[in-house]
Amino acid sequence: QQQCNTDALSWSDVYKRAQKVLDNASAIGAKVFIKAKDIVDGNEKLNLAFTAQLFNTAPGLEPLKKEEQKELTGIIDDDHDPTGSREERAFRMWINTLGIADLYINNLFEDCRDGLTLLKVIDKIEPGTVNWKKVEMKPNNKFKKLSNCNTAISLGK
Structure with missing residues (x-):
């Protein structure tokens, strides 16, 4: 070392x-x-x-022992979703670790469809960025969902 x-x-x-x-x-x-x-x-x-x-x-970490590698491989295999890409899975897991109240992502694409999830993530990363008064909290049609998605894209820029 x-x-x-x-x-x-x-x-x-x-x-x-x-x-x-x-x-x-x-x-x-x-x-x-x-x-x-x-x-x-x-x-x-x-x-x-x-x-x-x-x-x-220089991470300062010791290499994993064989049993630790096997244990981690088991965890990764248990969580493997053959229907999603590695990127989708990585983003889904990242969002789930942010600790956003009442938010758990099972399918990134479906769960982000109404824009609310994206806005919650943006607000978690940069608190106060989202003007919640302009957000459709119950987007029950395509236009309201699209409005939320457009807001998320604008804030992302």
């Missing part, structure tokens, strides 16, 4: 500290695509991407 030099934690110059983070990342083989200024300025998207790059390079 690789260890990075932690001397920079005691430095007061934040730019030097950030540069040391980048040097350490390079030392463990991570591709460094940001600058120290991006870290200090708190560029959220770049810092998130950089953190993901670090985790992919």
Whole structure:
């Protein structure tokens, strides 16, 4: 297991500290695509991407044991839906883990048809984005469903 030099934690110059983070990342083989200024300025998207790059390079996790692999394979096989694509299943599982009250997706395409599910997901990710007064809460015809879907698409842009 690789260890990075932690001397920079005691430095007061934040730019030097950030540069040391980048040097350490390079030392463990991570591709460094940001600058120290991006870290200090708190560029959220770049810092998130950089953190993901670090985790992919050196996750710090031990490889799974044979019995753990078998157990996980069983879980994945139990949840496998041969009618859905991997992408559909991934999005469905992701939405179900968001913890949205009274929302569980069994079929992504059917459950998103009226636009309400999409709007709930958008509101969960970015609270306050959806103007619920303009949403058709009981979309009982195609036009109301389409209105909700158009609202979701507009907010997604």
